[in-house]
Amino acid sequence: MTTTGYNILRNPFLNKGTAFSTAEREQFGLTGTLPSQVQTIEEQADQAYKQFQAKSPLLEKRIFLMNLFNENVTLFYHLMDQHVSEFMPIVYDPVVAESIEQYNEIYTNPQNAAFLSVDHPENIENTLKNAADGRDIKLVVVTDAEGILGMGDWGVNGVDIAVGKLMVYTAAAGIDPATVLPVSIDAGTNNKTLLENPLYLGNKHERIAGQKYLEFIDKFVAAEQKLFPESLLHWEDFGRSNAQVILDKYKDSIATFNDDIQGTGMIVLAGIFGALNISKEKLVDQKFVTFGAGTAGMGIVNQIFSELKQAGLSDAEARSHFYLVDKQGLLFDDTEDLTEAQKSFTRSREEFVNSEQLDNLQAVVDEIHPTVLIGTSTQPGTFTETIVKSMAQNTKRPIIFPLSNPTKLAEATAENLIKWTDGKALIATGIPADNVTYKGVTYKIGQGNNALIYPGLGFGLVASTAKLLTQETISAAIHALGGLVDVNEPGAAVLPPVSNLTEFSQKIAEITAQSVVKQGLNREKIDDPKQAVQDAKWSAEY
Ligand SMILES: NC(=O)c1ccc[n+]([C@@H]2O[C@H](COP(=O)([O-])OP(=O)(O)OC[C@H]3O[C@@H](n4cnc5c(N)ncnc54)[C@H](O)[C@@H]3O)[C@@H](O)[C@H]2O)c1
Ligand SMILES: O=C(O)C[C@H](O)C(=O)O
Ligand SMILES: [Mn+2]
Numbered sequence: 001m002t003t004t005g006y007n008i009l010r011n012p013f014l015n016k017g018t019a020f021s022t023a024e025r026e027q028f029g030l031t032g033t034l035p036s037q038v039q040t041i042e043e044q045a046d047q048a049y050k051q052f053q054a055k056s057p058l059l060e061k062r063i064f065l066m067n068l069f070n071e072n073v074t075l076f077y078h079l080m081d082q083h084v085s086e087f088m089p090i091v092y093d094p095v096v097a098e099s100i101e102q103y104n105e106i107y108t109n110p111q112n113a114a115f116l117s118v119d120h121p122e123n124i125e126n127t128l129k130n131a132a133d134g135r136d137i138k139l140v141v142v143t144d145a146e147g148i149l150g151m152g153d154w155g156v157n158g159v160d161i162a163v164g165k166l167m168v169y170t171a172a173a174g175i176d177p178a179t180v181l182p183v184s185i186d187a188g189t190n191n192k193t194l195l196e197n198p199l200y201l202g203n204k205h206e207r208i209a210g211q212k213y214l215e216f217i218d219k220f221v222a223a224e225q226k227l228f229p230e231s232l233l234h235w236e237d238f239g240r241s242n243a244q245v246i247l248d249k250y251k252d253s254i255a256t257f258n259d260d261i262q263g264t265g266m267i268v269l270a271g272i273f274g275a276l277n278i279s280k281e282k283l284v285d286q287k288f289v290t291f292g293a294g295t296a297g298m299g300i301v302n303q304i305f306s307e308l309k310q311a312g313l314s315d316a317e318a319r320s321h322f323y324l325v326d327k328q329g330l331l332f333d334d335t336e337d338l339t340e341a342q343k344s345f346t347r348s349r350e351e352f353v354n355s356e357q358l359d360n361l362q363a364v365v366d367e368i369h370p371t372v373l374i375g376t377s378t379q380p381g382t383f384t385e386t387i388v389k390s391m392a393q394n395t396k397r398p399i400i401f402p403l404s405n406p407t408k409l410a411e412a413t414a415e416n417l418i419k420w421t422d423g424k425a426l427i428a429t430g431i432p433a434d435n436v437t438y439k440g441v442t443y444k445i446g447q448g449n450n451a452l453i454y455p456g457l458g459f460g461l462v463a464s465t466a467k468l469l470t471q472e473t474i475s476a477a478i479h480a481l482g483g484l485v486d487v488n489e490p491g492a493a494v495l496p497p498v499s500n501l502t503e504f505s506q507k508i509a510e511i512t513a514q515s516v517v518k519q520g521l522n523r524e525k526i527d528d529p530k531q532a533v534q535d536a537k538w539s540a541e542y
Pocket of ligand 3: 149236237259260
């Protein structure tokens, strides 16, 4: 690749636009290809921000930012650094959901993503090479888009979630954007609307499943590891039947993690610790009801389970703290269609005189008196006033996390939860929520979204050249998020605010890297893990 003239202006990783100095313009054959004034990155950022502000609605703002990214990656991140709380919901959840729904209609140059087709396994390696274009890839986010947020199957459109997750990695933790690669696995789609859309850009056939699909995944992992042997492989928004199977297959042999299972489990446990700091209670004294025992729900349960065991409980004691509710109601040993993950946490019918009636959330909450209620069900409005009030009657500070995304799928709003519990609920929501003022107290609402933890974790793994991600490292990273909120302030949030994302991501990255090195899981020699994180950090300057 030549890096002179228009090639450099069109390469988003190298382009500085009007910020190329006169000397650089001469050096790169750009003399006369730009207006004469040389701008600073600050001037460019101010100008771009004004253009951004002039756009509405939010989806237009997102398209503007994606085009800016496609033109000039450094400027995009420089601007995002200055406006992280404002840009997060646009680059990422919830506006990313709209851009996925309208992907074909608003199609823009796809941010250097790699598109793999299940129909052409022979192209995997070449595709990854083409998309990397000689860059040294350290982090891959891959999606097959079978379970995009709570919106189901979005075929090739789902690539935007891989792109968005990676943008958050750089904005939050500072991974060099030239070292990352978003990947779409187009396995077909069962989304009828997409199949019938003449504009649909993905494979126009039903989703391929079973052996052929798993063989494709195997080939992908082999090629990814061969081409980028030092990379971390992050799985996002796979369907319930594949997510855990894939993670279990690779987690003990390569550096990999599933964000919906592990990232979500981590942030929820961190949020629960935050809530318990406020209520001055202990984890071992809690009773958990998880509503929606799928990929995220079971990731959360397993993470809490593992922490309860660390606190000294036996397997059986730890299991006794959980009540899973899914479509069938409370999950019992004899419930039909249990997933492998659910089977370890079912209840016995003998525990209840009325087990037949426990087929809905209301009945379960009335019977169990949970202290913690987690929603990962994709079912909007299901934490009703009656359910929430029933919970609040039986526990002083109910911990209630409606986590389903995007906005339209949340089990409840923070505002209603505060109102219905007379300010007692300790809340985290999946998408950002405004402060709630109630009876003179302003309640800050923590964002229980894996974006608060995966960037620090992933960057720490990359910076420390980790070979594997262990439970020990996961646990260390969760605890890194503790102690960052002043719990004595009335209305304190259970998690630190997104405006501090870069600071706490740095802390999580350092603790992750320290844990990797302590376990001897680094590929390269590292004397000072904190320094290794510092050295790997990219900043959005020319
Ligand atoms: N806040 C976060 O960080 C975060 C992270 C991951 C997932 N999520 C959200 O959690 C939700 C679930 O995601 P997932 O990946 O686990 O999906 P999933 O499909 O694996 O799981 C959803 C589960 O909900 C169950 N369910 C569906 N309808 C139900 C009903 N009426 N009553 C009870 N249960 C029902 C399904 O059977 C399934 O087990 C999504 O909305 C997603 O956006 C949030
Ligand atoms: O993408 C998000 O906002 C969080 C999570 O990974 C999800 O699938 O909902
Ligand atoms: Mn996800």
